[in-house]
Amino acid sequence: MSHRTTPLFPALAEGSSRPALTFGERTLSYKELAESAGSLAALLGPAPRVAVWATPTLETAIGVVAALLAGIPAIPINPRVGERELAHIVSDSEPSLVLATQGDKLPLALAELVRIDIKATATTGYGRTWPEPAPDHPALIVYTSGTTGPPKGAILPRRALSSTLDALQDAWQWTSRDVLVHGLPLFHVHGLILGILGPLRRGGSVRHLGRFSTDGVTRELSAGATMLFGVPTMYHRIAEQLPEDPALAKALAGARLLVSGSAALQARDHERIRTATGRAVIERYGMTETLMNTSVRADGEPRAATVGVPLRGVDLRLVDENGRELLDGPDQVGEIQVRGPNLFLEYLNRPDATAAAFTDDGFFRTGDMAVRDPDGYVRIVGRKATDLIKSGGYKIGAGEIENVLMEHPAVRDAAVTGEPDPDLGERIVAWIVPGDCEQPPTEKELADHVATQLAPHKRPRTVHYLAELPRNDMGKLMKRALHA
Structure with missing residues (x-):
């Protein structure tokens, strides 16, 4: 043979x-x-x-x-x-x-x-x-x-x-x-590899909406589709639409799996969808170089604000800035490193960048910062380059502050960055899109809200108010554009 x-x-x-x-x-x-x-x-x-x-x-x-x-x-x-x-x-x-x-x-x-x-x-x-x-x-x-x-x-x-x-x-x-139903573009991992090649490898089928619409989602999930893949922008539109659209709520309630990826889905949208449909959206985490690393499992607990547990075959560890592996726990913020058959071979024509991307023992440095719950669930708190804020001797992930700001009833969208501070090293800056531009929440109100929910050292020291946050096609926040 x-x-x-x-x-x-x-x-x-x-x-x-x-x-x-x-x-x-x-x-x-x-x-x-x-x-x-x-x-x-x-x-x-x-x-x-x-x-x-x-x-x-x-x-x-x-x-x-x-x-x-x-x-x-x-x-x-x-x-x-x-x-x-x-x-x-x-x-x-x-x-x-x-x-x-x-x-x-x-x-x-x-x-x-x-x-x-x-x-x-x-x-x-x-x-x-x-x-x-x-x-x-x-x-x-x-x-x-x-x-x-x-x-x-x-x-x-x-x-x-x-x-x-x-x-x-x-x-x-x-x-x-x-x-599977989705309306994602076909030039990246999420839309092409997961959304088209995924069903073909399983011998199942995919219905592509051409472009995303809540009507398209309702139509396909009501006509036998079992799974929906989307990015947070799409689920946000679904969450906004649900209160006046019983057909959409019924269609989502009948789905086997609702998956969000490419960026973090806000806790508020998770809650609105779950309340209206009885279905939880599950999140997974991957990137171009690694494809998928973790996911909330279909048979696991759907926990909002986490990307679940490492997938079969993927080694995942969190390390501090000296490369030492961290224990699991709420205050252990470290960089995610992964190893497994899911990794890319190299960057084309860039041996220098390829070498810099891997550790000596073959782990890929993702540049994503996370904490890990004792039961293995991974919570991403941001990018090492833009989302790790070192303030007053603490290492703070921007993502957890953003999640708490988003829970404030007067906030429609929020981003958090650090900027140099002579006393603290870096101070926490919040960029807020208020629900009502005429009556935005005050700086003190937002700082107190974060201090109460998280810790006083995590409160924003400066607040900027914007009409919209800069996001790319995938709904990812472009933080470098904020300071520009």
Whole structure:
């Protein structure tokens, strides 16, 4: 018996008539997807790498699956990427081809590449089997949003995709019977790997909304979908809509799993959704370089403001600034480091950055700060670079103060940063979007609220009032933009 590696998508080889992908009115069965992606894969030839113009369409999903079948690393491109960033990605990754949907107008940086239009129509009877490359073979090159310097291309091997998706099968009891609905973009880990490749690896199906809407969520969850993936911005819109929308509440109540990720979901939105639907939203934690690290389990306690426990196969530790491992406990704030088959191989063309990202014993330094409850639940308190505030001899995570500020009835949105202080080292600064701009909560009121709930040394010393906080497409807060 020959030792063949298990294929990434076993259900594609079976070619059943069950639905695999639905985008709006268009659905492809596993057989049709195998034919469409297979005939495209055959056209890719010996290309070293291919770029995929990643719009939220059926074509993008086919393009990525085709590249994975052919064993060619795919580079998903955000269609809203700026000219300079795109030029950097193209010169850094040197794709020989670009896959796009017919009619898509591509920017200049991609126009010079050989273009293949992705077709969702299959050549009937196309039934080639594709050998599965080695586990460490590159599957995707995903560019991280560069907070410092140009974005880096994280090379994700096939084992990272399969191990993360199989660990989520275990944590979420994810099966081929699950029907996932989401409206996320398809150029990053959450929307593409979890949201499209996840259901395909399980042999289940996905219904993509094209773009997120609460009506779309109601429609799909009422028509047999079992899971919803979203980012906090989406769940916030759901929470706002629920009081006057009984159909949405009923649809969510019937879902098996509601998952939020990419940023922290506010405790208030957790509570509003749970009260209206009886369902808890569960959170998970991952990043481009590590895929998924932790999650609240489907059979575990859904605890708001935590990202759950480490996934199967993932080693996770918290370390202090000297790299010493910390014990679990509420005051032990440390950097999360992870090790496991879910990790990326390296940053493309950046041996220096790759070396700096790993410890001597193979753990990846995430830059995320957290505390761990005695039963293993991880609570992220912020980023090491922007969210760890050293004030008056204390190490304080901005995230826990933000959560408490958000519980104040007069606060609609909140961010916390540190700024230099001659006496304290750093002082805590709050950036507040008031519920009512005419009557914002006073600085003293907010400081007292935090001091009572947490501790006096965690109270904000300065408060700025804003109409909106700067957030990116994923709902992540752009803290560097606040001080600018």
